[in-house]
Amino acid sequence: MKKTLIALLTLTATAAGAQTPENAQRLIDAYPDMHLTYNDNKIVFPDGTAITYDDGKKKDFKTLLDYSDIEDMFSMTYDTAAGKPGYLEDCGRSRNEALFRKMYGNSAAEVQKNLVRIDWFGQQLPVTKVNGANKQLRAICNELKNKPELKKYLLKASSFNWRQVRGANRMSAHSYGIAVDINVANSDYWLWKNPGKQETDSIKYANRIPMEIVRVFEKHGFIWGGRWYHYDTMHFEYRPEILNK
Numbered sequence: 474m475k476k477t478l479i480a481l482l483t484l485t486a487t488a489a490g491a492q493t494p495e496n497a498q499r500l501i502d503a504y505p506d507m508h509l510t511y512n513d514n515k516i517v518f519p520d521g522t523a524i525t526y527d528d529g530k531k532k533d534f535k536t537l538l539d540y541s542d543i544e545d546m547f548s549m550t551y552d553t554a555a556g557k558p559g560y561l562e563d564c565g566r567s568r569n570e571a572l573f574r575k576m577y578g579n580s581a582a583e584v585q586k587n588l589v590r591i592d593w594f595g596q597q598l599p600v601t602k603v604n605g606a607n608k609q610l611r612a613i614c615n616e617l618k619n620k621p622e623l624k625k626y627l628l629k630a631s632s633f634n635w636r637q638v639r640g641a642n643r644m645s646a647h648s649y650g651i652a653v654d655i656n657v658a659n660s661d662y663w664l665w666k667n668p669g670k671q672e673t674d675s676i677k678y679a680n681r682i683p684m685e686i687v688r689v690f691e692k693h694g695f696i697w698g699g700r701w702y703h704y705d706t707m708h709f710e711y712r713p714e715i716l717n718k
């Protein structure tokens with residue numbers, strides 16, 4: 474009798490406790506305004522919307538980007554100490570589209586409802602207020618504005634644009650109002666330096682953005698495209714779950 478009871482209790486505890494994976498918890502903690510929970514391999518929103526956490530599929534580099542589940546978003550390394558990114562280290566380029574559409578808006582019009590304009594080095598830059606991204610960008614601006622030597626990198630920025638990634642079948646982070654491209658004049662993009670190269674080819678790295686700028690963005694939850702093997706050094710994107718280790 475006693476043994477049966479203990480066995481039963483153990484079973485119940487295992488089922489109820491169905492442990493939240495570490496990276497699911499990172500996601501939940503990074504977006505407190507969303508009030509997300511984890512249950513039975515799903516990330517669940519308060520309105521009942523549930524998105525699969527791990528689809529169980531093995532993916533090569535391209536499918537990891539094109540068909541990312543939430544778990545895949547954490548499959549690469551974002552190394553804030555690295556001098557330049559390792560081969561195919563593109564941490565942050567994998568985005569689960571259902572998750573981002575649910576958080577920020579499922580159409581251009583829906584995303585636009587959440588956009589606010591912030592003063593950004595002489596221009597009004599639209600950015601989403603969802604998850605407090607606008608507040609973080611304002612804090613970044615406040616930290617950088619006292620450094621006139623950095624201004625030339627920061628002005629002529631662009632942000633919201635409901636569009637797909639160049640040459641791919643997935644939405645750009647710019648669609649959600651969470652991404653900022655700083656001045657293109659001082660930026661490098663992997664395909665400009667390596668024309669005709671495929672995503673799995675070896676490529677040459679280039680960057681002219683001062684790390685001082687990068688560190689301020691990262692401090693406020695924005696990842697930098699210059700830490701991607703497929704670098705895009707003008708690109709910053711609000712992804713606190715990646716930086717929140």
Ligand SMILES: [Zn+2]
Nearest residue numbers: 652653654708
């Ligand atoms: Zn960009």
